[in-house]
Amino acid sequence: MEKRSSFSGSIGFVLAAAGSAVGLGNIWRFPYLAAKDGGGLFLVIYIILALTFGFTLLMTEVSIGRKTKQSCLTAYGRLNKKWGFLGGLASVVPFIIMPYYCVIGGWVLKYALVFITGQGGAAAGDDFFTQFITGYAEPIVYNFAFLLMTAVVIFRGVNKGIEALSKVLMPILFVLIVGIAVYALTLTGSEESGGRTGLQGLGVYVIPNFEGVGVRDVLMTIMDAMGQLFYSISVAMGIMVTYGSYFKDEDNLIKSVNQIEIFDTVVAFLAGVMIIPAVYVFIGPEGLSNAGPGLVFVAMPKIFAQMGVAGNILGAVFFIMVLFAALTSCISIMEAICSGMIDKGMSRHKATVVEGIIALVLSTVVCLGYNVFYFEFKLPNGSVGQILDIMDYLSNNVLMPVLAIGTCILVGWILKPKTIIEEATKNGERFGRRGLYTVMIKFVAPVMLVILLLGSLGVY
Numbered sequence: 420m421e422k423r424s425s426f427s428g429s430i431g432f433v434l435a436a437a438g439s440a441v442g443l444g445n446i447w448r449f450p451y452l453a454a455k456d457g458g459g460l461f462l463v464i465y466i467i468l469a470l471t472f473g474f475t476l477l478m479t480e481v482s483i484g485r486k487t488k489q490s491c492l493t494a495y496g497r498l499n500k501k502w503g504f505l506g507g508l509a510s511v512v513p514f515i516i517m518p519y520y521c522v523i524g525g526w527v528l529k530y531a532l533v534f535i536t537g538q539g540g541a542a543a544g545d546d547f548f549t550q551f552i553t554g555y556a557e558p559i560v561y562n563f564a565f566l567l568m569t570a571v572v573i574f575r576g577v578n579k580g581i582e583a584l585s586k587v588l589m590p591i592l593f594v595l596i597v598g599i600a601v602y603a604l605t606l607t608g609s610e611e612s613g614g615r616t617g618l619q620g621l622g623v624y625v626i627p628n629f630e631g632v633g634v635r636d637v638l639m640t641i642m643d644a645m646g647q648l649f650y651s652i653s654v655a656m657g658i659m660v661t662y663g664s665y666f667k668d669e670d671n672l673i674k675s676v677n678q679i680e681i682f683d684t685v686v687a688f689l690a691g692v693m694i695i696p697a698v699y700v701f702i703g704p705e706g707l708s709n710a711g712p713g714l715v716f717v718a719m720p721k722i723f724a725q726m727g728v729a730g731n732i733l734g735a736v737f738f739i740m741v742l743f744a745a746l747t748s749c750i751s752i753m754e755a756i757c758s759g760m761i762d763k764g765m766s767r768h769k770a771t772v773v774e775g776i777i778a779l780v781l782s783t784v785v786c787l788g789y790n791v792f793y794f795e796f797k798l799p800n801g802s803v804g805q806i807l808d809i810m811d812y813l814s815n816n817v818l819m820p821v822l823a824i825g826t827c828i829l830v831g832w833i834l835k836p837k838t839i840i841e842e843a844t845k846n847g848e849r850f851g852r853r854g855l856y857t858v859m860i861k862f863v864a865p866v867m868l869v870i871l872l873l874g875s876l877g878v879y
């Protein structure tokens with residue numbers, strides 16, 4: 420068995436973990452939810468949840484990883500043999516996510532190249548996105564290219580691959596997001612559109628809107644914010660346990676978890692500053708009702724097209740930024756899978772090749788889900804989707820909440836919270852939210868997760 424690698428220091432760990440957390444969800448879901456749920460009201464609730472709910476789950480998983488020095492597949496069994504099944508569940512989640520994330524990463528790569536080559540205007544066409552994803556060879560080629568980029572990094576290992584790339588991409592990603600966000604605030608619409616400005620769009624985003632807001636609306640906003648945070652910080656998918664296993668014993672775990680929280684929240688906020696003012700200026704308030712691929716691949720290219728030459732340049736920068744975010748997240752997903760194979764005795768190189776081949780086969784099926792294997796399936800949450808949507812629903816809406824609930828029960832009631840607290844403070848660190856952590860992991864978090872799961876299953 421290969422000797423377990425480790426990050427060179429806390430900076431490498433934080434950037435790698437933040438790279439995992441900062442993904443497509445921050446860019447195409449956070450702005451939409453913030454606009455839908457009263458702007459500043461959503462932001463305040465999200466920040467409160469990040470400091471409580473998010474902190475609890477993130478601290479738990481990173482501590483489990485460092486304590487056991489095992490991937491998600493075997494870590495839970497090291498803590499308690501009877502609960503080892505959680506490790507299998509934790510490995511299934513990234514295994515399901517990996518293929519369809521590569522497909523979406525291929526879409527991002529396609530759009531980045533379109534804008535880089537000066538063809539951004541074509542991407543604004545009404546049928547451009549649909550024609551691309553329903554094609555046969557092209558989506559598969561881009562999917563393979565994105566998967567290959569991911570696999571090369573995993574093949575190179577924790578230090579020369581994941582950490583080295585994160586130290587380069589994450590600062591660049593942050594600078595690009597800040598730059599686009601600042602530019603978005605300077606935008607002004609045409610006279611026909613009423614001369615809407617980016618600053619007015621910022622107001623829509625950050626100023627709480629309580630008009631017609633009742634108790635039920637507040638509760639739904641809390642659920643939206645919790646769901647977004649749950650997916651955003653990369654918990655319940657084996658990633659943070661795996662990355663935690665590479666975290667050195669002598670480094671400050673509490674400080675690093677706090678830094679990941681801050682980085683992810685700041686980037687999510689800036690994604691809203693980057694997108695909401697631009698959509699508000701060029702499309703109007705009605706454009707803020709878009710979420711998911713429709714926002715990134717349909718709405719944003721139309722906005723860039725209205726900016727002339729500057730729009731093509733900005734579009735290239737935007738999609739390069741999205742590509743970096745998608746790549747760092749996909750790397751963490753693949754690492755969670757391969758790390759389990761390594762812990763079972765396989766070499767890193769062999770594990771990367773094996774998982775790469777499996778992911779290529781499954782992602783090709785996902786690509787063909789928009790033509791050869793096309794069908795429509797109504798999901799329990801009321802939405803209608805294809806193969807990609809089913810895999811996304813199963814992993815994100817069902818398995819991840821179940822895994823997180825199991826983790827809360829294991830740590831809160833079987834092992835007791837002191838197991839995590841002792842791991843986090845074994846170098847004498849001060850655990851400022853010790854009492855909060857205990858209450859959250861035992862009572863609040865499991866209840867909130869059950870409510871989230873029931874909502875995903877369409878119970879209410």
